[in-house]
Amino acid sequence: MGSERQQEVEAILAPAVAKIGFDLEGLQVTKAGRRLLVRVLVDKDGGISLDDVAVVSKACSKALDESDSTGGPFADTAYTLEVSSPGVDRPLTEPRHWRRNIGRLVAVHIGEEPFTGRVTAASERGIELEADGVRRSATYAELGPGKVQIELR
Template sequence: MTQRGRATRSAGPTGRPRRADGPRGAERVGAPRGDLAARRARLRAVIEPVVAAAGYDLEDVAVSRAGRRHVVRVIVDADGGIGLDAVAEVSRAVSAALDAAEESSGDILAGEYQLEVSSPGVDRPLTLPRHWRRNVGRLVKVTARGDGQAGQPAGDRQVTGRVVEADDERVVLEAESGRAEFRHAELGPGRVQVEFHRLDEIADDEFGDTEDTDDIDDEDDVEDEER
């Protein structure tokens, strides 16, 4: 069974929050979306080498505003999944790298932020060859694009089938109509289908975030997440 994990850390390895009124400028509440995109790019430049050095893939970095703080969500994965201990290790390494980057280059995110490191849930779309490879054996739904050649129907069609093979070139699905092979370019984002008879095999974390957010100011709205 694929192991999944999640870890949440406050800003920096010491757990000290970064103040919005620090010497390097005041935090702007309600920063424009473009600012979040720029911050996300700076964060990714720091985080990706750390995750790669640990032997994992950086799937996503997202930045959002929650009250007076930023929330930095880092999604990592690996062949065979990633467990809680590994997630915690990556979280510590990423936190240390962000602290070091701020010491040398100034604030990446002005003010206090919360770092969350987790593995992907089943709702993560399958868009890259490694996503399909890591979900061999699962039931997925995907839009297949047909060009009318080699006996394929022309136009888009919905296909639901089990991933029986996947590599860097192709995906093989076992559907009710039989086995079909697709090139990655012929497939849209795949979606894993939850099979109720397999719920006992799926870790709770794969269903998405369920953590308690009482530590975030209730009176402040959470702004749109920039992905």
């Protein structure tokens, strides 16, 4: 789908989502048969629940409906709205992603070196990881995208 429409939708939804305390982590507008599919990914500190998804869905629907009444991106186009969390397989690329995963095991490249360890701290400047008693600190500039490792207990 055209990136112009996606940018227009993002400009409508980002403030609506932020206003109720969530971060817009992703947005995708694609064709699904005769309709458009609007996929919205949201998150917040502490994660999101099904009740949160319902709250965000209602806020997004309201924002899009209000924009459509003034000729918005879906004024004469049918669409389906789908709201969810990014899931565990989302790459950790922003400081807030790392902060939300303190205590979890992650795999990441620090410079060229692969490292798998538990996130012990995350600040606006960087993170601290620990594996087998070895602590590593790195700035976000040194990190590649992190990937949460699934641990079966």
